[in-house]
Amino acid sequence: MTSIESVHGPDDLRALSPRQTEELAADIRRMLVEEVTRTGGHLGPNLGVVELTIALHRVFESPRDRIMWDTGHQTYPHKILTGRAGVFGGLRQPGGLSGYPSRTESEHDVIENSHASTVLAYADGLAKAYELRGITDRAVVAVIGDGALTGGMAWEGLNNLAAAPHRPVVVVLNDNTRSYAPTVGGxxxxxxxxxxxxxxxxxxxxxxxxAYVGPVDGHDVAVLEQALQHAARLGGPVVVHCLTEKGRGHAPAEQDEADRFHAVRPRPTTPAVPRTDGPASPDWTDVFGAELTELGARRPDLVAITAAMLAPTGLSRFADRFPERTFDVGIAEQHAVTSAAGLALGGLHPVVALYATFLNRAFDQMLLDVALHRAPVTFVLDRAGVTGDDGASHNGMWDLSLLQMVPGLRVAVPRDAATLRRALREAVAVQDGPTALRFPKGRTGCDIPAVDTAAGMDVLRRAGSGERDVLLVSVGTMAGVCLEAADRLAEHGFGVTVVDPRWITPVPAALVDMGLDHGLVATVEDGGRAGGAGAAVAQALADSGARTPVRTFGVPQRFLDHGRRGDILAECGLTGRGIARAVVEALARRDDAVRIDELAPQPVGGRPAVR
Structure with a gap:
């Protein structure tokens, strides 16, 4: 039997017999099911493209011929066949393979796009570059799914490809009738x-x-090869329409659980330990979905919009109860936002639920189509901050920086389930402009109650004020980290007040007033530091004429490797210990009365170190 171990690269595929390619396809599916259910990742999309990937690498000579994948979450077979089978067990693990194409991993990975509908624009540009440079011995192949064709960029790409009938580009349309869910629209x-x-x-x-070739059976390697070879000979832009089955070869993914098997979570490697401290906290997405549904029962003007991600963004419950008030626009975030503006102009209050990383694609629409018109639209951004194992393209670390630039936008960052529910109720009550709230991936954790309130802000810990006292401004889920840092600083002799503004944009006037009464203001967020919430607080204090120093803690402005959220935050210094140490260092630079060496362990009777 032909196995994965016998294939070290695409060249090894071309000598295989039809039976051997079938055996190889079965072995790839076996590996996918075993490994992806262990590590977590996208299972259904990859099971559906096994034969297609084999055929592509038998017909075209990667990396000389450039095979590019839209979205990239279906490239696991491509990784296996291009020399990475031996390290596939480290998929999405720290230091292991990325869950998407990665140029640092292999010369066979041309682009790192993991946002849908983009590959045809890449292909158009690459083909133009080859033409201008007189390169005629390389094929340009772009693989795109039917779900991605619901995105506007895909049609901008097709429009430009079709404008040059002499320029060869092979567009492989992987048609499985689904994205996350069944594809919708014309x-x-x-x-x-x-x-x-x-x-x-x-x-x-x-x-x-x-030109159009197809439809062809996307699970018949011989038929696929004939179609691809024919397309390559045409010498112009051509669409090869391949019919595939998402989840093929794995019964749960083929049947009624297809949506759930688009992506799977890791399988625990150790037996679960019974909980003794009560039930697990709820998922952020579930809390949002349940609260929106309750609000929808009381507010007939509430409508929900999703961009092909009904279940992942928590809208399934609302859609089940209010199908006529739920709109799936396909993979088209730009359209979702401007359509929401139109709904608002019509007297409704739209709630646009997106992953934070996908809001990047619709910033212009948020700015000029929603905010300029002061349209009452609420944006709910899931997977905000550091998401972890999906890698650089899916971290939602850009949203707070982008949102700061939108005039009239009010932004809430809840710290727990209770403040999420409260923020959503407050957001949809706003009728004179747009609002946004954001939360991370995963579970909410325990609610963190306020000990006091100050002009609408939650005070989580109160101490005195003065030149040696610190005001810690917690943004969203960093509340626990801030409270830990406050405990460490208190052990070191500092008075620390921890405040959660809840609504971070615009910066509350009361927060500025509190900052004037402290020796140092430190802001802590899990988004990018450049132009983020901390930068806004620093600007507000500066505009007030304050001379209070401000120290901003957040994610450095770089593309983060995939890894566990906690590990990435720790690498960024976003831990109680890291923040406490940096605060003491900041005060030491300001005032010689605090010495850096006080951070080291002290002899008996000395001041305790920050641990």
Whole structure:
């Protein structure tokens, strides 16, 4: 039997017989199910492209021929076949393989796009570059799913590819009728017609001026090879329409659990330990979804919008109860936001639920289509801050920096389940402009009660004020870290007040007033430091004429490698110990009365070190 171990690179595939390719496909599926259910990752999309990936690497000669993958979450077979099978067990683990294409991993990974609908623009630019440089011996191949065709960038790419009938680009349309969920809209309906015997005389691609090959069986390597070879010979832009089954070869993923098996969580490697401290805390997404549904029962003007991610963003419950008030616009975040502006102009209050990383794609629409019109739209940003194992493209570390630039936008950052529910109620009550709230991936943890309130802000710990006293401004889920830092600083002889503004934008006037009464203001957030919440606080204090020094803690402005959220935050210094140490150092630079060497262990009778 031909196994993965016998394939060290694409060249080894071309000598395989049809039976051997079938055996190899089965072995790849076995590895995918075993390893991905252990490490976590995207299972369904990869099970569906095994034969397609084999055929691509048998027909085209990567890396000379450039094979590019849209989204990139279906490239596990590609990684296995390009020499990374031996390290596949480290998928999405710290120091291991990325869950997406990675140029640092392999010369076969051309682009690192893990946001959908982009690959055709890459292909258009690469083909133009080859033409201008006189390079004619390299193929440009772009693999894109039917779900990604619901995104506007895909059609901008097709429009430009079709404009040059002499420029060869092979577009492989991987049609499995799904993204996270069944694909919606007019495009999937057209593709469905192409799959039937009573198909229209011309496909939309042919009407645009491109060649069209298919539909072909995406699980028959021989048929795929013939179609791809034919497409490569045409010498112009061509769409090869491949029909595949998401989750193929793994019964739970093929059947009614297909959505759940798009991506799977890691399988625990040790037996679960019974809890003795009560039930686990709820998931952030579930808390949001439940609260929105309750609000929807009382507010008939509330509507929900998703960009092909109904379940992942927590809208399934709302959709089940209010289907006529739920809109899935496909992988089209830009359209989602401007459509929300239109809904608001029509007298409704839209709630746009997105992953924080995908808001990046719709910033212009938020700025000019929503905020400029003062439209009452609420943005709910899931997976904000450091998300961890999905890597650089999925960290939601840019949102607070972007949101600071939007005039009239009010931004809430809840610290726990209770403040999330409260923030959502407050956000949808705003009718004179847009609001946003954001929360991270995972569980909420225990609620952190306030000991006091001050002009709408929650005081989590109160101490005196003065030149040796510190005001710690906690942003969202960093509350626990701030309280730990406060405990360490208190042991070191400092008075520390910890405050959670809850609504961080605009900066509350009361926060500025409190800052004037302290010797140092330190802000702590899990987003990027450049232009983030801390920068806004520092600017507000400076604008007030304050001379109080401000120390901002956050994520450095760089693309973070994949890893566990806690480990990444620790590397960024976002721990109680790291913050306490840096605060003491900041005060030491300001005032010689505090010495850096006090951080070292002291002899008996000396001041305790910050531990």
């Amino acid at each position: 495009i999937p309906e057209h593709l469905a017609l192409l799959r039937t015997e009573e198909r229209p005389p011309h496909s939309v691609f042919e009407n645009m001026g491109m």
